[in-house]
Amino acid sequence: MTEPLLEVRDLTVEFRSGGAWHPAVRNVDLSIAPRETLAVVGESGSGKSVTALAVMGLVPAPAGRIAAGSSIRLSGRELVGLGERELDRVRGDRVAMIFQEPMTALNPTMTVGEQVAESVRAHRGLGAQAARREALRVLDLVKVPSAARRMDDYPHQFSGGMRQRVMIAMALACHPAVLLADEPTTALDVTIQAQVLSLVEDLKREHGLGVLFITHNLGVVALIADRVAVMYAGEVVETAPAAELFETPRHPYTEALLASMPRVDRDVGALEPIQGNVPSIREIGPGCAFAPRCAHAQARCRESRPRLEPEGAARSVRCWLRTASP
Amino acid sequence: MSAPAAVLPARGWTRRFRANPTSWLGVALIAAVVLAALLASTIWPLDPLEQNVAERLMAPTAAHPLGTDTFGRDVLARLLHAARISLLIGAFSIALAMTIGSAIGIAAGYLGGWFDAAVTSLLDVLLSFPTLLLGLMVVAMLGPSMGNLVIAIAITELAPFARVARAPTITLKGRDFVEAGRALGFSDLRLVVVHIIPNLLSEVVVVASLWLATAIRTEASLSFIGLGVKPPTATWGGMIREGFENILDAPWLALAPSLAILVTVLGLNLLGDGLRDAIDPRARRD
Amino acid sequence: MGEFLLRRLALAVPTLLLAMTAVFLLARVVPGDPALVILGDQATQEALLALRVKLGLDRPLPAQYLDFLGGILRGDLGRSLITGKSVWAEVLAVIPYTLELTLAAIFLGVLFGVPLGVYAAVHRNALPDTLTRLFSLAGLSFPAFVSAVLLLLVFAIQLRWFPVISAPRAGDVLDHLRNLALPAANLGLIMTAYVTRVTRSSMLNVLGEDYVRTARAKGIGRRAVLWRHALRNALIPVATVVGLYLGTLIGNSVLTEIVFNRPGLGKLILGALNQRDYTLLQGLMVFFAGLIVLANAATDIAYGLIDPRVRYR
Numbered sequence: 015m016t017e018p019l020l021e022v023r024d025l026t027v028e029f030r031s032g033g034a035w036h037p038a039v040r041n042v043d044l045s046i047a048p049r050e051t052l053a054v055v056g057e058s059g060s061g062k063s064v065t066a067l068a069v070m071g072l073v074p075a076p077a078g079r080i081a082a083g084s085s086i087r088l089s090g091r092e093l094v095g096l097g098e099r100e101l102d103r104v105r106g107d108r109v110a111m112i113f114q115e116p117m118t119a120l121n122p123t124m125t126v127g128e129q130v131a132e133s134v135r136a137h138r139g140l141g142a143q144a145a146r147r148e149a150l151r152v153l154d155l156v157k158v159p160s161a162a163r164r165m166d167d168y169p170h171q172f173s174g175g176m177r178q179r180v181m182i183a184m185a186l187a188c189h190p191a192v193l194l195a196d197e198p199t200t201a202l203d204v205t206i207q208a209q210v211l212s213l214v215e216d217l218k219r220e221h222g223l224g225v226l227f228i229t230h231n232l233g234v235v236a237l238i239a240d241r242v243a244v245m246y247a248g249e250v251v252e253t254a255p256a257a258e259l260f261e262t263p264r265h266p267y268t269e270a271l272l273a274s275m276p277r278v279d280r281d282v283g284a285l286e287p288i289q290g291n292v293p294s295i296r297e298i299g300p301g302c303a304f305a306p307r308c309a310h311a312q313a314r315c316r317e318s319r320p321r322l323e324p325e326g327a328a329r330s331v332r333c334w335l336r337t338a339s340p
Numbered sequence: 341m342s343a344p345a346a347v348l349p350a351r352g353w354t355r356r357f358r359a360n361p362t363s364w365l366g367v368a369l370i371a372a373v374v375l376a377a378l379l380a381s382t383i384w385p386l387d388p389l390e391q392n393v394a395e396r397l398m399a400p401t402a403a404h405p406l407g408t409d410t411f412g413r414d415v416l417a418r419l420l421h422a423a424r425i426s427l428l429i430g431a432f433s434i435a436l437a438m439t440i441g442s443a444i445g446i447a448a449g450y451l452g453g454w455f456d457a458a459v460t461s462l463l464d465v466l467l468s469f470p471t472l473l474l475g476l477m478v479v480a481m482l483g484p485s486m487g488n489l490v491i492a493i494a495i496t497e498l499a500p501f502a503r504v505a506r507a508p509t510i511t512l513k514g515r516d517f518v519e520a521g522r523a524l525g526f527s528d529l530r531l532v533v534v535h536i537i538p539n540l541l542s543e544v545v546v547v548a549s550l551w552l553a554t555a556i557r558t559e560a561s562l563s564f565i566g567l568g569v570k571p572p573t574a575t576w577g578g579m580i581r582e583g584f585e586n587i588l589d590a591p592w593l594a595l596a597p598s599l600a601i602l603v604t605v606l607g608l609n610l611l612g613d614g615l616r617d618a619i620d621p622r623a624r625r626d
Numbered sequence: 627m628g629e630f631l632l633r634r635l636a637l638a639v640p641t642l643l644l645a646m647t648a649v650f651l652l653a654r655v656v657p658g659d660p661a662l663v664i665l666g667d668q669a670t671q672e673a674l675l676a677l678r679v680k681l682g683l684d685r686p687l688p689a690q691y692l693d694f695l696g697g698i699l700r701g702d703l704g705r706s707l708i709t710g711k712s713v714w715a716e717v718l719a720v721i722p723y724t725l726e727l728t729l730a731a732i733f734l735g736v737l738f739g740v741p742l743g744v745y746a747a748v749h750r751n752a753l754p755d756t757l758t759r760l761f762s763l764a765g766l767s768f769p770a771f772v773s774a775v776l777l778l779l780v781f782a783i784q785l786r787w788f789p790v791i792s793a794p795r796a797g798d799v800l801d802h803l804r805n806l807a808l809p810a811a812n813l814g815l816i817m818t819a820y821v822t823r824v825t826r827s828s829m830l831n832v833l834g835e836d837y838v839r840t841a842r843a844k845g846i847g848r849r850a851v852l853w854r855h856a857l858r859n860a861l862i863p864v865a866t867v868v869g870l871y872l873g874t875l876i877g878n879s880v881l882t883e884i885v886f887n888r889p890g891l892g893k894l895i896l897g898a899l900n901q902r903d904y905t906l907l908q909g910l911m912v913f914f915a916g917l918i919v920l921a922n923a924a925t926d927i928a929y930g931l932i933d934p935r936v937r938y939r
Contacts, residue, residue: 070843072839072842072843098848099847101845102845102846102847102848103845104845105842105843105844105845106843106844106845106846107845110843110844111843113836113839113840113843115836118835118836118837119836119837119839119840120837120840121837121840121841121855121859122837122859122933123858123859123862123932123933124854124855124858132841132844132846132850132854133844133845133846136844136845136846136847136850137845181840184840184844362759362760458644461640461641461644462644462645462648464641464922465641465644465645465648465915465918465919465922466648467870469873469914469915469918470873470874470876470877470880470914470918471873471874471877472874472877472878472880472881473873473876473877473880473895473911473914476895476899477652477907477911478652480899480907481652481653553767557767557769560769560771560772561769561770561771561877561881564769564771564881564884565881565884565896565899566899566900567899577769580771580772580775583775584775584885587775587778587779587783588783588790591779591783591784594775594779595776595779598772598775598776601768601769601772602764602767602768602772605767605768605769606763606764606767609763609766609767610763613763
C-alpha cells in the first residue's frame with residue numbers, strides 16, 4: 015500500500031458549552047491514499063464536518079479546539095499545532111475544501127474569476143494577469159461553459175450547479191493533494207448532482223487526488239467511494255471497502271443505517287427507521303455511544319467503550335459484539 | 341409551533357437582562373437621576389428661581405456647590421429642578437408618540453394596500469428627517485410652550501413606533517389564530533386589541549426606552565436654541581444656553597447641565613440596549 | 627446601471643410629493659395662526675388680516691396646496707419675509723459652509739469609525755470591544771451642542787489652541803482649517819461613534835457567513851479575509867445607515883454652527899426663527915425634505931454600487 019496522503023490519528027475536537035469542554039469528535043483515525051475516495055457517512059451531528067474543518071485548521075476558536083494528542087499528517091507533515099500563517103500556506107494549496115452550500119459559500123461581492131484567481135495569487139505568487147489566465151484554465155477544467163465570458167460575473171448570476179463547479183474550481187486551483195468535500199451535492203438536483211460527482215471522479219483520476227467525501231447519502235457512497243468510514247456521535251464506528259460495507263455491515267449502527275436508507279435493490283416497504291436520536295455531545299455515557307439505540311446491546315456495551323479494532327486487512331469495527339466473537 | 345422571536349420574546353429575557361452588567365449601569369444612572377428629580381427640594385432646599393444680584397456668576401463654593409448664574413440663582417437647585425422638567429417632557433412626549441405611532445403602524449400593517457404603501461414611504465422620510473429640525477419647525481409654528489414642546493417632540497418620534505408596530509402586525513395578521521378569529525366574525529378592532537397589541541408590547545417598550553433618550557436630547561437642544569420652556573423655569577438645555585452666553589466668565593455654568601444630560605441619556609441608552617439584547621438576543625443590531 | 631439609476635430616481639418622485647404634502651400640512655393644519663405667531667399677541671386685527679392676505683392664508687386650503695406645489699415645481703421655494711430675497715438665494719449663500727462641515731464629519735467618521743468597528747468586532751467581548759462599545763454609546767448620548775460646548779471650553783477657552791468664534795480670513799487656507807477643526811471634530815466624534823457601532827455589528831454578522839469560512843479555507847491570509855472579503859460585505863449596511871444618518875447629521879451641524887458661531891444653514895434657521903420669518907422657515911423645510919429624499923435615493927444608488935446583487939436585479 016502506498017503512503018497515505020492524509021493520515022488522521024486519534025483526532026479529538028472539543029467545544030466549550032456551559033463552561034466545560036465537550037468532545038464533538040473523539041479519537042478519530044482516518045487515512046486517504048492517492049487516487050482514493052474515502053466516504054465519511056453518518057447522520058447530522060455525527061462529527062463528519064467538524065473532522066473536515068479540523069483538517070483545514072478551521073475549528074472555530076475560541077469556542078472549539080483540537081485536543082492534545084491529536085495528529086493530522088498531510089503527506090507526512092504534521093498540521094496540528096501549526097500557527098495561522100503556516101496553516102495558510104497549506105490550506106488552499108496542499109489541501110482544499112468544498113463546502114455544502116454553494117449559495118452562501120461564495121462571496122456575493124466578488125466576481126467568480128477574482129475568487130478563483132485569489133488563491134493562485136496567494137499560493138503561486140502570480141500577478142493579476144497570470145492569475146486570471148490560470149483561473150480561466152481551472153474554470154474550463156471544471157466545465158463552466160463559456161468561462162472566459164462568465165468569469166467576470168458575480169455568484170448570484172450562476173445556477174446552483176454552476177456555483178458548485180466554481181467552488182470546485184477554487185478548491186482545485188492550486189492542485190491540492192487532498193480534497194475535502196462536505197456534502198457538495200446535497201443542495202443540487204439529481205442530474206446536476208451526477209455531473210458534479212463524475213467531475214470529481216475525473217479530476218481524481220487525472221490528478222491523483224485523494225478525496226474525503228462527506229455525505230449522508232448512501233446512494234452517492236455506492237457511486238463514488240473506494241472506502242467508507244461510518245461515524246456515529248463523534249466516533250468512527252466502522253471502516254471498510256465500499257462494496258464490502260454494503261455486502262456485510264459489521265457494526266449494528268451500519269446495519270441500521272443501511273436498513274433505513276432507500277436502495278435500488280430493495281423494496282421501499284422494507285425501510286426501517288432507526289429508533290431514537292443521536293445523543294448530544296454532552297450526554298454520552300461511559301459505554302458505547304450507540305448502546306442506547308442498539309438492538310443487540312449487552313451489559314458490557316453500557317459500561318465501557320469499545321475500541322476500533324482491525325478486522326482482516328482492510329476493515330475495522332468498534333463494537334464489543336465483534337471483538338468478542340472469534 | 342416555532343414563533344419568531346421578533347414577535348414573541350423568548351423566555352428568560354429577565355435573566356439575560358440581569359446578566360448584562362452594562363444594563364445595570366444604565367438602571368443605576370436612571371435611578372439616580374429620577375431620585376434626584378423627585379427629591380430635589382429635600383436634597384438641596386434652595387429655591388431655583390430666587391435671584392440674588394449681589395451673588396452673580398459666583399464660582400462654586402460651599403454655599404453654592406455648583407456656583408450661581410447671571411441672576412445669582414443657585415445652579416445646583418436649578419439643576420435638580422430642571423431634571424423634573426426634562427424627564428416630564430420626555431415621558432409625556434414618548435407616551436404620546438408611542439400611542440399614536442403604534443396606532444398608525446398597526447393600522448398600516450393591518451389594512452395593507454395603498455394605505456400601507458403611503459404610510460410606509462411617509463415614515464421613511466419622517467424617519468430620516470432631522471429630529472431636531474422637525475421639532476424646531478413644529479415649535480416655531482405652534483409657539484414655544486411646554487405643551488407644544490411635548491407635541492413637537494412626539495411628532496418627531498412617531499415614525500420609529502409606527503415602524504416597529506407595523507412589521508409584526510403583518511406577520512400576526514397571517515397567523516392562524518387571527519384568521520380563525522376573522523372567520524368567527526370578530527371585529528377587526530377586537531382582533532387587534534386581543535391578539536396583536538399584546539404581542540407588540542415588548543418591542544414597543546424597548547423602542548420607547550431608546551427613544552426616550554432622544555426625546556430628552558431633543559428637548560435640551562430646543563431649549564438651547566431658545567425654543568424650550570419659557571424662562572425663568574429651569575431646564576438643562578436652557579441652563580446650557582445661559583451658561584454658553586457667559587462661557588468666558590463662568591465656564592462651570594455650562595458644564596454641570598451638560599454632564600447631567602450626558603448621564604441621563606447614556607443611562608437610558610444602556611438600559612435600552614440591555615433590554616433589546618435581552619428580548620431579542622439574535623438581533624444585536626447595535 | 628443607467629437603468630437602475632433611473633428607476634431609483636423615478637421612485638423618489640412619489641416620495642417627494644408625499645414629503646412636500648407633509649410639510650404643507652404641518653405648516654397649515656397645525657393649530658395656531660402663523661400670522662399671530664409672526665406679529666405677536668399685541669397685533670391689531672387689520673395687521674393680522676393684511677399679513678394673512680400677503681401669505682395667501684385667506685384662500686381655501688386646496689388652492690393654497692396647489693399654489694404651494696406649483697411653486698415647488700417651478701423651483702420656487704418662496705421669499706424671505708424679512709429680507710425679500712428668495713429662499714434659494716439665502717440657502718446658496720451659506721450652503722458651502724454647512725457642506726464643508728458635514729463632509730469633514732463624514733470623512734472623519736469613516737476614517738476612524740470603520741477601523742474601530744472592525745477592531746471591536748474581531749476582538750468581540752474582549753476588553754477593547756467593551757471599551758469601544760462604551761465609547762460609541764457615550765458619543766451617541768451627547769447632544770451635539772453639549773459636546774460642542776465642552777470642546778469649546780477645553781480647546782478654545784482653556785488651551786486657546788483654536789479660535790472661540792469661527793471667522794476665517796478669506797484666502798488663508800491654514801486659518802480656514804484652524805476654524806474648521808473644532809466644529810468638524812465635534813461632528814466627527816459623533817459620526818465616529820455612530821460608524822463604529824454600525825460597522826461592529828455589521829462586521830459581526832459578516833464574520834459568521836459561509837463565504838468568510840470559504841475565504842479562510844483558501845489560505846489567503848487573515849488580512850485578505852478580513853479586509854477583502856468581510857469588510858466589503860460589511861460596508862453595505864454601513865453605507866445605508868450612514869445615508870440614513872444624514873438627517874441627524876444636518877440637525878447636529880445646525881447646533882454645532884450655533885455653538886461655534888459659524889455661518890451656515892444652522893444660523894440661517896436660527897435667524898429665521900428669531901425674526902419670525904415664517905416663509906423662509908417653510909422654504910427651508912421644503913429644501914430639507916427634498917434634500918433628505920434625494921439623499922435616501924443616493925444612498926440606495928451607493929448600495930447598488932457596492933452590492934452587485936442590487937444592481938442586476
